[in-house]
Amino acid sequence: MGKTIIEINDLKRDFRMGEEVVHALKGVSLDIHEGEFVTIMGSSGSGKSTMLNILGCLDNPTSGSYLIDGVPVAQLNKNELATIRNEKIGFIFQSYNLLPRTTAIENVELPLIYNSKISPEERHRRSSEALKMVGLEDRMDHTPAQLSGGQQQRVAIARSLVNDPVIILADEATGNLDTRTSYEIMALFQELNRKGKTIAFVTHEPDIAAFSSRTIILKDGHVIKDEMNTNVNDAARELAALPKEDEE
Amino acid sequence: MKTRILNLIKIALKAIVLNKMRTLLTMLGIIIGVASVIAMLAIGEGSKKSIKDEISKMGSNMINIRPGADMRGGVRMGGSEMQSLKLEDYEALKEKATLLSYVTPQVNGSGQSINGANNWPTSIYGVSPEYLDIKIWELSEGSMFTSAEVKSAAKVAVVGKTVVENLFPNGEDPIGKMIRFNSIPFKIIGVLEEKGESNFGQDQDDIIIAPYTTVQKRILAIDYIQSIVASAVSEEEAEAAVDEITTILREQHHIGSNDDDDFNVFSMDELISTFSSTSEMLTVLLVAIASISLLIGGIGIMNIMYVSVKERTREIGLRMAVGAKGTDILLQFLIEAVLISVTGGIIGVLLGFGATLFIQGVLGWPTIITPYSVIISFAVCAITGIFFGWYPARKAAVLDPISALRYE
């Protein structure tokens, strides 16, 4: 097994809502290693997004420890967290979150803009490479309005790849897509994973989870199951087996 | 650091370009504010300069002595109603003053001048021949009356161009002709060189000059004089000359050391500063009015920036999620606000130049654009942008990325 990318121990996150306290995470411990493709599952409200936000350094845990790529982040301040997000994490959202009226390539460049170590030329080179990796090399100058949902999510994936993160975090990345497009996206994830990318993927659809190598199930802020998948489905093959598009 | 700012400027520029119309409307307040500040200052400076020129053209050595107490501050008594200046005062000055090159008494009245069927309302000035030297006026025709003519109270007159044109509409030579002023006949012996309109809008050629003795006796029937006009030996000596005149006249009037003067002496310098301070006050007032529109422009920027931050909450969340720090977001919006205000400022300055040229060209008002008015307007714009952009930008910078991303 590769080196440990993510190491969390007894992670808790409470939300205070006036008098009431919501315990969204009640002590989660797990490791994710380099090269893994992990799915986080669970019913709505089980704490998946809360956990992913903490993993993505968008949020601080109430207690517990968290190391990403060997760096303890639980005690970092806002600016230090921003730098970690900028250099070590690729985030993908359910609603794509592309900048409107902005071309695909400019959207992909976004994370690198906040890294002043990277020159504009380097930024452009890496962004077009990332777009090529998701199969959108001929859509670089299209704006989100000119792209389909699946293409928009590919742009978002390219954006998550462009800073060469240690882990890609996706929250219901296929939630807004139809089955065929979801499978296409999963095929892309599998391909990226084969190239060595570590991926943590939140979904509540079991058929999507079947494309990953490990499944973690959350319930009421606890991990209730964490096991390796014995038979991983190949998304590209499933895609080919789907009924023809015009029959749908 | 440099690339970081450059990147943020690009982002801000893009936002502005994507909202051209809205940005332009927001700029309007700034544009109008700056343009009016520039134009107002240009008018203020122009009139100040032209008043100064005008006054020094009148002879910068000139000193005026009027009857009555200090007229600056407090109620001004009508000078001509006071009778505290006598011919003896004039004679005393002529005799004793060492710092004056010329002195003349002055009495004036207004009335109707008539030549046959032509008549024209004008003013008559009763003076001594030195008057022309004091005023630095020349004659275009004929000659000035002499001291002898003053002594004999001769009915001779030197007239201005306007009077000539109105009394001799057919272009006859006025020299040697007889005219009447308030039914007293005068023989025209000279014509003043044309001087045109003064900056106070007065026609300087609408004048008749005659010996003061004649005007005193024949026209006004008075034995006092209304004012004394003198010129100092040099501009530098003008203030000393004022003091000297004051000393002589106090003695002449037997004024005790604790009593106030019953006359008033002022040099051109004082006149200049009186007028300058009036026009300065006017400038301040104009600029204050213009600044209000700049303030409104600033509030417009603040308003649009608040809208912009609200509209782009998700964008802000996303930028933070991919690594933008709070200061990146703060600077982005601050730069946007400053770009709007400074661009508005540039357009405003250009418009102000245009308006100034228009005012000068079409209305004929004197104007001067000073570099400091441009620099100040610019600085004010940048500060306006920072000041009014700060709160919205700050609001954006402290957003929580997760709730910003969820914002609908």
Ligand SMILES: Nc1ncnc2c1ncn2[C@@H]1O[C@H](COP(=O)(O)OP(=O)(O)O)[C@@H](O)[C@H]1O
């Ligand atoms: N910002 C918040 N304030 C209060 N409660 C929250 C907040 N975020 C999440 N929660 C609560 O935490 C629990 C877990 O939420 P979440 O992680 O979004 O669930 P999931 O993504 O698995 O559907 C829920 O009960 C939710 O209401």
Ligand SMILES: [Mg+2]
């Ligand atoms: Mg969720």
